[in-house]
Amino acid sequence: MKLALVGFGQAGGKIVDSFVDYDSRTGSDIVRAAVAVNTAKADLMGLENIPNEQRVLIGQSRVKGHGVGADNELGAEIAEEDIDEVQGAVDSIPVHEVDAFLVVAGLGGGTGSGGAPVLAKHLKRIYTEPVYGLGVLPGSDEGGIYTLNAARSFQTFVREVDNLMVFDNDAWRKTGESVSGGYDEINEEIVKRFGILFGAGEVEAGQEVAESVVDSSEIINTLSGGGVSTVGYASEEVEERSSGGLLSRLTGDDGGSDGLDTAHTTNRITSLVRKAALGRLTLPCEIEGAERALLVMAGPPQHLNRKGIERGRKWLEEQTGSMEVRGGDYPVSGSGFVASVILLSGVTNVPRIKELQQVAIEAQDNIDEIRQESDENLDSLVSDDEDELESLF
Ligand code: GDP
Numbered sequence: 001m002k003l004a005l006v007g008f009g010q011a012g013g014k015i016v017d018s019f020v021d022y023d024s025r026t027g028s029d030i031v032r033a034a035v036a037v038n039t040a041k042a043d044l045m046g047l048e049n050i051p052n053e054q055r056v057l058i059g060q061s062r063v064k065g066h067g068v069g070a071d072n073e074l075g076a077e078i079a080e081e082d083i084d085e086v087q088g089a090v091d092s093i094p095v096h097e098v099d100a101f102l103v104v105a106g107l108g109g110g111t112g113s114g115g116a117p118v119l120a121k122h123l124k125r126i127y128t129e130p131v132y133g134l135g136v137l138p139g140s141d142e143g144g145i146y147t148l149n150a151a152r153s154f155q156t157f158v159r160e161v162d163n164l165m166v167f168d169n170d171a172w173r174k175t176g177e178s179v180s181g182g183y184d185e186i187n188e189e190i191v192k193r194f195g196i197l198f199g200a201g202e203v204e205a206g207q208e209v210a211e212s213v214v215d216s217s218e219i220i221n222t223l224s225g226g227g228v229s230t231v232g233y234a235s236e237e238v239e240e241r242s243s244g245g246l247l248s249r250l251t252g253d254d255g256g257s258d259g260l261d262t263a264h265t266t267n268r269i270t271s272l273v274r275k276a277a278l279g280r281l282t283l284p285c286e287i288e289g290a291e292r293a294l295l296v297m298a299g300p301p302q303h304l305n306r307k308g309i310e311r312g313r314k315w316l317e318e319q320t321g322s323m324e325v326r327g328g329d330y331p332v333s334g335s336g337f338v339a340s341v342i343l344l345s346g347v348t349n350v351p352r353i354k355e356l357q358q359v360a361i362e363a364q365d366n367i368d369e370i371r372q373e374s375d376e377n378l379d380s381l382v383s384d385d386e387d388e389l390e391s392l393f
Helices: 009-026 041-045 072-081 083-091 111-126 144-160 179-202 216-223 243-251 254-278 306-320 351-382
Strands: 003-008 031-038 055-057 100-106 131-137 163-168 228-237 292-299 324-331 337-345
Touching: 003 009, 003 083, 003 111, 009 031, 009 041, 009 100, 009 111, 009 131, 009 179, 031 041, 031 083, 031 111, 041 055, 055 083, 072 083, 072 111, 072 144, 083 111, 100 111, 111 131, 111 144, 131 144, 131 179, 144 163, 144 351, 163 179, 179 216, 179 228, 179 292, 179 324, 179 337, 216 292, 216 324, 216 337, 228 254, 254 292, 254 306, 254 337, 292 306, 306 324, 306 337
Parallel strands: 003 031, 003 100, 031 055, 100 131, 131 163, 163 228, 292 324
Antiparallel strands: 228 337, 292 337
16 A cells, blocks of 8 residues: 655654555555654754655744754744645655555654654645554653653554554664664664565555455554554565466476465465564564454465465464454465464553553653652752842842
8 A cells, every 4th residue: 555654753764764664675565655854953864765855944933943852842933833844745745646644763762752642633634545653662761751652652553543553672672782873773673574564555556466365455554543552573584486477387397286275375375474473573562462463474476365364364363363354365476485474453461561651751750850859859959948038139
């Protein structure tokens, strides 16, 4: 399906930038437009693939292009004040060619954390297309203020979007790597998963159309109903048979091994479905209780079959207890691997969110306490003990 991507803040901008790169590299054709919004000029300048005229610097009169630090209340205020400037960039998008908006932001910082929910609310008011969010949770080692920002932004963002897809940096943190190098890899993981998911609804005429191709309406229906989503992924390398199978069709070579091949293909698909659902999700959670799910099997058409997908779908129904599990193919010739991507929508059993909120509340209490203490300390430093001195005015 075709998306209008808006990256808010540094993380949002970088992830959208990677999406644009992924899109042109793979020919997925899902990015109809890409916009980056920031209060920090340097962050916008660091982007590589988003066109210059689609980079919007907001809050210049307030923060002079230097960003908002990690103040997400200021981020939200500036977004509200300068929403017309963001709208100016959105105006250049042919929205009738877009199936949905996707607003991307890291929730731990200031600009994206505060601004993304403001923009989502604005877009929903103006357009009839669905507005989805992709929110990135901070690592638990980033400190209290980031956790507090994320917990508050998460609450607000979920309310303002048609569905909030979540990626948890904490679950994907790698030790012994530089932070920026680590983010490059993490961002690749993000665009791979969401790229396959949204790319599935964008199979063009002329491409080999498999038996049951995922349609963009199936993605939209899985996301409709709101709430929080997570995405699982698993893949396996495969060898592609001689192109198009022409030779084997001519020589009739296929016949003898067909039965075996089918069983093997089916088994591979079912095990990839299990690995994707039970492996590392973008937001780790209990999959039982997920309200809706969508299974996408991507890969060379001869390695996809309906039986495998049907079995995988049934298995997902059992595991989630959901009656709304959709599934289909995303035929990609020449990819060299078969991958399963599972979108679990409306998940509610997410210990990580509860933990984040707990830490956020503690941080909030600490911050209040420290502020009060430092007010008192300053007071006792500045004023003389017996109150014998008088200030000038
Ligand atoms: P903002 O510019 O004020 O919105 O803040 P940032 O986007 O710089 O940071 C917000 C949070 O996003 C940080 O706390 C990190 O957890 C996360 N983050 C920053 N850069 C990246 C990135 O490139 N990829 C990912 N996945 N997360 C990032």
